[in-house]
Amino acid sequence: MKxxxxxxxxxxxxxxxxxLAKAGINAFxxxxxxxxxNWYDRNGQKVTEPETAQQALDNQYSFLWSQxxxxxxxxQHRDVYVFGGSGNVHHVFDLFDRVYCLxxxxxxxxxxxxxxNRQRPEMDKNCDGIVVWGDWFEQLAIGHxxxxxxxxxxxxxxFS
Numbered sequence: 001m002k003x004x005x006x007x008x009x010x011x012x013x014x015x016x017x018x019x020l021a022k023a024g025i026n027a028f029x030x031x032x033x034x035x036x037x038n039w040y041d042r043n044g045q046k047v048t049e050p051e052t053a054q055q056a057l058d059n060q061y062s063f064l065w066s067q068x069x070x071x072x073x074x075x076q077h078r079d080v081y082v083f084g085g086s087g088n089v090h091h092v093f094d095l096f097d098r099v100y101c102l103x104x105x106x107x108x109x110x111x112x113x114x115x116x117n118r119q120r121p122e123m124d125k126n127c128d129g130i131v132v133w134g135d136w137f138e139q140l141a142i143g144h145x146x147x148x149x150x151x152x153x154x155x156x157x158x159f160s
Contacts, residue, residue, distance in 0.1 A: 001079050001097045001098065002074050002077070002079070002080055002082075002095070002096045002097050002098075003080070003081045003082070003096060003097065003098045003099075003100065004082050004089075004092065004093070004095075004096040004098070004099045004100070005081060005082070005083045005099075005100045005101075005102060006083070006084060006085040006089050006099070006100075006101055006102070006137055007085060007101055007102030007103070007104065007137055008085065008102075008104065008109065008137050008138075009085075009109075009113060009124060010104060010108075010109040010110075010112040010113045010124075011102040011103070011104040011109065012102060012104070012112075013029065013030075013083040013084055013085065013102060014029045014031075014083065014119070016083055016102075017029040017032075017081070017083040020081060025081065026077060026079055026080045026081065027080070027081040027082075027083065028073075028080065028081070028082050028083070029083050029084060030065070030082065030083065030084025030085070030086070031084070033069065033070070033073045033082070034069070034073075035066060035069040035072075036065050036066055036069045036070060036073065037063060037064070037065055037066075037084075037086060038063075038064060038066070039056070039061045039062070039063055039064075040061065040062050040064055041059060041060070041061055041062075042060045042061075042062075047059075047061060050123075051122065052122045052123065052125075052126070053122065053123045053124065053125060053126045054126040054127060056123070057126060062087040062088075063086050063087055064086050064087050064088045065084075065086040065088060065089065065091070065092060067091050067092055067095070070082075070092045070095055071095055074095055074096075082096075085137060089137070099141075101137055101138060101141035103138055110130055113125075113130050114130070
């Protein structure tokens with residue numbers, strides 16, 4: 001079974017992928033999939049990864065997945081969990097047997113995005129404060145037969 005779990009920044013995607021993989025489950029964060037993700041300008045031209053959220057927003061860059069790269073990756077796995085999100089995540093829904101969207105309480109999300117252990121904290125803030133990438137994912141899930149998941153306890157308590 002091929003399962004996609006997507007959600008906004010700070011929802012726990014990377015944490016869950018790493019925890020499941022550590023437990024021996026075939027789970028991957030989208031950053032682990034070669035050639036999957038790239039940044040593009042508004043004309044569809046590939047650009048260098050922005051250094052900050054402000055740069056991405058000012059230049060109207062989009063973080064997008066390659067459907068071809070995802071299909072190639074999935075062909076190598078009979079059973080796999082993929083965690084992540086992109087501006088075109090809905091273009092790969094049909095490659096998966098199940099699709100789930102992680103929901104998160106906005107207060108908890110802001111707390112997580114302010115933590116110093118974030119991989120790229122400069123991508124979570126701009127001059128206006130916190131930047132929430134993929135805050136529209138829940139609406140996308142409502143328009144698709146995917147399921148929304150909202151953990152009722154802290155993620156780290158699930159794997160302790």
